[in-house]
Amino acid sequence: MNFYSRKLIKPQDMNAHGTLFGGTVLSWIDEEAAIFVSCQLGKGNLVTKFMSEIDFVSSATLGDIIEIGMETVKFGKSSITVRCVVRNKFSKEVIIKIDRIVFVHVDEEGRPSPHNIEEPANK
Numbered sequence: 001m002n003f004y005s006r007k008l009i010k011p012q013d014m015n016a017h018g019t020l021f022g023g024t025v026l027s028w029i030d031e032e033a034a035i036f037v038s039c040q041l042g043k044g045n046l047v048t049k050f051m052s053e054i055d056f057v058s059s060a061t062l063g064d065i066i067e068i069g070m071e072t073v074k075f076g077k078s079s080i081t082v083r084c085v086v087r088n089k090f091s092k093e094v095i096i097k098i099d100r101i102v103f104v105h106v107d108e109e110g111r112p113s114p115h116n117i118e119e120p121a122n123k
């Protein structure tokens, strides 16, 4: 798994308990996964289709630096499935993990369309 993105946890990222807001980290993951998948396929016409169980393993707090890791699980016909782990950059403690995030390559009408990719187009 490669960890491409780092984030500094800032005041606007916190929830009422003083820890990282779950919706914020999910938004970061969706964006990071979309970039990762478009790099894997060399195509940008993608939609997020499915996310498996989201496991909030531990929390992060103000001033923490976290990193977001992505790994390809499977190239399908029109789909690609990736796995995600978010962890503390320094302690490596896992904050959140999602085993399957599925993106679908779509045509101009938004219908599933074969991507014809079986291995990463680029890293």
Ligand SMILES: CCCCCCCCCCCCCCCC(=O)SCCNC(=O)CCNC(=O)[C@H](O)C(C)(C)COP(=O)(O)OP(=O)(O)OC[C@H]1O[C@@H](n2cnc3c(N)ncnc32)[C@H](O)[C@@H]1OP(=O)(O)O
Residues within 6 Å of the ligand: 034, 035, 038, 039, 042, 043, 044, 045, 046, 047, 048, 049, 050, 075, 076, 077, 078, 079, 080, 102, 104, 106, 110, 111, 112
């Ligand atoms: C380098 C290049 C430059 C790039 C430069 C730009 C880069 C910049 C990138 C920006 C990237 C944008 C990323 C936006 C990310 C959003 O924000 S998208 C918004 C949220 N998502 C949506 O609105 C999607 C709404 N859903 C839909 O439109 C339809 O459900 C879909 C996605 C078209 C699929 O339709 P469908 O009838 O379910 O399709 P179906 O044929 O049954 O299945 C298609 C595939 O999905 C799989 N699938 C379907 N359901 C499931 C399920 N529940 N679980 C798992 N897999 C499933 C199927 O197995 C099938 O896979 P394959 O066998 O073809 O591999």
